Amino acid sequence: MYHHLCLPTDGSPLSAHAIEQGLAFAKQLHARVTVLHVIQPYRVYAVSPEQLALGGEAEYRNAVHESSRQLLHSVKERAQALSVGCDTVVVEDELPWQAIIAVAKERGCDLIAMASHGHRGIKALLLGSETLKVLTHSTLPVLVYRHPD
Template identity: 55%
Template sequence: MYSHLLIPIDGSPLSMGAMQTAMAFARDAGAEVTVLTVVEPFHIFTVSPEQLQAKRGEYERQARAHAADLLAAAEREAKLLGVRCEVVQVESDDPYLVIVETASKRGCDLIAMASHGRRGIAALLLGSVTLKVLTHSKVPVLVYR
């Protein structure tokens, strides 16, 4: 059936719940997983409260540390379930492109992701990452709600 899942996470409760469910699916399917998180680069002009209060270096350290924590949680979940897991952290303004490209480059045969994450107003204005992945991916996408 499926042998390699890509599981993108952003730290939102829905995303982390989807990751846990996808890990169980991978265990049952005998599949390996790649867990991906995309760190948004620092921007001078932003509506993100985290970036308004932080200097570039501080933001970058905090963002990378937060991403590392998310990936460590995914690795713990994989170990608990006996699922082979690799983790990837990428910096980009276009998470959907990174998701689609990572799935292709790593030979994933399924992307398993949450229906929406923590993108808030930006998701309403620009469209959700999930919708963009569904639109652009040649790999099947399983969406958790």
């Protein structure tokens, strides 16, 4: 079966649900997890509202790294409460799906378990889907969690 799960998170409520499910699955399997958060690089040519609110690049980097640290710390505490071995990783990458696959391979994971926001139709086409990209490009098995609603 699986021994090492990669659990990517974007910090959304749906992703939190998938993390909780992934940790429970890892506990059942007596597996360990690597929890991953991918940070988008600071872009001067396409500034997001978050980047504008934070000022410059240094402020943006400090804020997103602190936010990532807090997010991953809470997941690590939850994993410890479940007696699941847990490593955390923060990477900066323009393409989160590529970072997810790369980290999973580098860390020796044998399953990627992640959320799907379930966008359909034109919204899916315009927004793209990191989950779909992981599914279509990964040579590792991918388990997709969908929120029951």
